[in-house]
Amino acid sequence: MVGNRLRVFKDPESETAIIRVQRSVAKMLSQMLPFIKEHRKRSILLQTLHVTGTLRACQKFRLKYERRCLLSLLKSSQSEAERKVIQESLMRCATTPEEDSDIEVDE
Secondary structure (H helix, E strand, O other): OOHHHOEEEEEOOOOEEEEEOOHHHHHHHHHHHHHOOEEOOEEOOOOOOOOOOOHHHHHHHHHHHHHHHHHHHHHHOOOHHHHHHHHHHHHHHOOOHHHOOOOEEEO
16 A cells, blocks of 8 residues: 555654655545554554644644643643643643654654
């Protein structure tokens, strides 16, 4: 399908990934992702959160998305310990895409 044009950028901390493919197969890939249920004998759920033309724009979206999720968790947190952990995660999310060095490439 995609050949050697597929690249996966994984963030192990947030368990999200950016999949980079040629524009011509992007729609087909996003339609296929919901049907993938297992990876390396581990149950997974894949969702398309955003489709964009550049890796940088995708990284920016990922950071905004993670901040929104963390803010939602912060509002619903029950204890002070939970709030502290979420606030620390929010501070780590405040980096710009250029500073995001935790993303590893899986070829």
